[in-house]
Amino acid sequence: xxxxxxxxxxxxLKSPIVASAxxxxxxxxxxxxxxxxxxxxxVLPSLFEEQLDLESQRVDSDLFRGSESFAESLxxxxxxxxxxxxxxxxxxxxxxxxxxxxxxVIASLNGVSPGGWARYAGLIEQAGADAIELNIYAIxxxxxxLGADVERNYCDLVRQxxxxxxxxxxxxxxxxxxxxxxxxxxxxAAGANGLVVFNRFYQPDFDIESLEVVPSLTLSRPQELxxxxxxxxxxxxxVRADLAVTGGVHSAQDVLKSMMAGANVAMMTSALLxxxxxxxxxxxxxxxxxxxxxxxxxxxQMRGSMSQRSVSDPTAFERGNYMRVLSSYVVRHTx
Ligand SMILES: Cc1cc2nc3c(=O)[nH]c(=O)nc-3n(C[C@H](O)[C@H](O)[C@H](O)COP(=O)(O)O)c2cc1C
Numbered sequence: 001x002x003x004x005x006x007x008x009x010x011x012x013l014k015s016p017i018v019a020s021a022x023x024x025x026x027x028x029x030x031x032x033x034x035x036x037x038x039x040x041x042x043v044l045p046s047l048f049e050e051q052l053d054l055e056s057q058r059v060d061s062d063l064f065r066g067s068e069s070f071a072e073s074l075x076x077x078x079x080x081x082x083x084x085x086x087x088x089x090x091x092x093x094x095x096x097x098x099x100x101x102x103x104x105v106i107a108s109l110n111g112v113s114p115g116g117w118a119r120y121a122g123l124i125e126q127a128g129a130d131a132i133e134l135n136i137y138a139i140x141x142x143x144x145x146l147g148a149d150v151e152r153n154y155c156d157l158v159r160q161x162x163x164x165x166x167x168x169x170x171x172x173x174x175x176x177x178x179x180x181x182x183x184x185x186x187x188x189a190a191g192a193n194g195l196v197v198f199n200r201f202y203q204p205d206f207d208i209e210s211l212e213v214v215p216s217l218t219l220s221r222p223q224e225l226x227x228x229x230x231x232x233x234x235x236x237x238x239v240r241a242d243l244a245v246t247g248g249v250h251s252a253q254d255v256l257k258s259m260m261a262g263a264n265v266a267m268m269t270s271a272l273l274x275x276x277x278x279x280x281x282x283x284x285x286x287x288x289x290x291x292x293x294x295x296x297x298x299x300x301q302m303r304g305s306m307s308q309r310s311v312s313d314p315t316a317f318e319r320g321n322y323m324r325v326l327s328s329y330v331v332r333h334t335x
Contacts, residue, residue, distance in 0.1 A: 002288045003298035006040065008242050008264045009131045009168035009193045011104045013040030016255060016299050017280055020196075020246045020267035021045050021108045021133065026085065030277065031097050031105075037280040040265060041104040043133050044097070047090045049111030052120050087120070091127040098128035106131045106170070112138040114156045121164040134161055134192075135172040137199060147178055154183070155190040162191040170194030170244065174201065175227060181234055188239040195235065196244040196267070197228050219270035224248030229261045229306075234317055236262025236307035252286030259299055260306035 006016045019025055019034045021043040031042050085093055090107070097105045107129040111117060121132055136154055154171075162169055169191070175198040177183040184195055205216035225248030232243050245258040246267035258266035271279055296302055304310055308317045315321065 002291050002296070003300070004284065004287065006259075006264050006299050006303075008041065008104075008244065009106075009170055010242075011041070011130055011168070013104065013265065014038070015040040015284055016259060016263075016265050017249075017283060018043065018106075018244065018265045018267045019272060019280070020269045021135070022269040022273065024269065024272055024277070026093070028093070028096055028100055031101055033277045034272075034280065035101045035103045037277050038284045039103065039268075039280050041106055041130075042097070042101075043106040043108050043267070044090070044093060044129075046108040046110035046135050047087060047120070049109075049113065049115070049117045051087055052111075052117035053115070091123055094124060094127040094129050098130075104130035106133050108133045108135055108172075109161070110135040110137055111157065112136060112153075114153065114160045118157065118160045119164055121161045121169075125165045125167050129167060131168040131170060131193070132161065132165060133170045133172055133194075133196060134158065135199060136174070137201075138174070139201070151177070151183060151186060155186050158187060158190040158192050168193035170196050170242070172196035172199050172246070174199050175231065176201075180231055181238065184231075184235045184239050184241075188241045192241050194242040194244055194264075195239065196246055197231050197235075197263075198247055200224070200247050219274060220248050220250075222248050222250045222254060225254050225257065229257055230317060232258065232261040232263050233307045233311075236304045237309045252283050252290055255283060255287055256290060256302070257306070259302050260304070262304040262307040264303070 004015045006013050008018070015038050017039045019039045019042045023045055024030050025034070025042045025044050034042055094105060094107055107124045109121060109132060124132055134157070136157060138150065140150055158169065158171055171187050171192045171194070173187070173195055187195060200220065202215070202217055204213045207214050225245070228245045228247050232245055235243060242264040243262055244265045244267055245263045249255060249258060249266045249268050250271040255266040268280065308314045
């Protein structure tokens with residue numbers, strides 16, 4: 001009997017596939033379906049700092065955003081009262097999901113600035129969430145802000161949310177740091193129980209007819225996994241926090257690679273949106289088949305086996321790889 005169980009944020013999970021935050025996890029019907037399809041946990045779609053500020057009418061001025069610009073900036077946002085059920089509806093979703101499914105329910109808070117809104121984490125805990133995923137989605141456009149200040153701000157935010165709850169807190173990270181390995185360690189030291197690697201940043205597109213900047217969302221491709229594997233493999237063994245891969249997990253092979261890099265769980269959204277929730281069942285079947293053929297008994301057994309610490313050539317994750325990759329390209333057409 002193949003053992004697919006894992007632990008994530010100290011929670012026992014029946015399988016290493018987690019449905020990451022998306023509108024798919026916004027309805028109870030889907031959350032139950034995801035549990036039946038075999039996923040180990042669900043992350044609810046994010047509740048935004050802007051929604052919570054709006055709710056409390058408390059606007060903290062901070063490093064990233066002056067309070068006077070906040071009201072103005074809200075004009076550009078979708079209707080934040082009703083987005084993702086709104087703050088009260090969100091707590092209700094947590095309560096109901098907690099009653100109806102036995103897999104862990106992880107709530108998601110999306111913010112950038114330490115402020116009064118982070119107290120909402122306490123309400124999320126009271127509503128019954130098993131953990132919180134903190135999505136720090138900051139795009140620093142001000143050229144006067146230093147990277148070190150951004151890093152400090154991230155850690156302050158983690159400490160603030162942690163101070164409000166006793167449930168575990170994972171941080172969904174950006175990969176845009178000069179030294180991500182060190183950032184991972186800083187977040188770990190700030191108390192993050194998990195690092196979710198990585199946030200997918202959505203760049204706006206240009207409409208060249210109307211000369212407008214337009215939002216653009218494309219689902220992920222499996223190639224996006226490589227960036228995540230790279231950094232999980234590097235972080236493994238350096239941080240106490242559990243590691244989760246998000247971005248480009250579509251198949252059983254992608255889940256296997258994530259585990260071998262050192263992740264506790266592999267998160268999925270695009271593949272489930274594209275193929276339907278039952279895709280998770282197929283991936284789990286493929287996973288078991290592969291493990292039987294390759295004589296693995298458990299997911300735990302393979303965890304970290306391809307991390308930088310475990311492989312025979314650790315330079316494969318470093319600068320040496322760059323030179324090897326470039327020199328491996330064979331030019332066939334010279335024009
Ligand atoms: C339509 C859509 C909505 C999403 N909403 C959220 C969200 O509310 N909060 C969040 O942290 N991530 C959100 N994500 C990002 C996903 O959780 C996930 O990290 C990302 O899609 C990469 O994983 P994938 O390759 O499996 O799709 C969303 C993604 C999509 C496609």
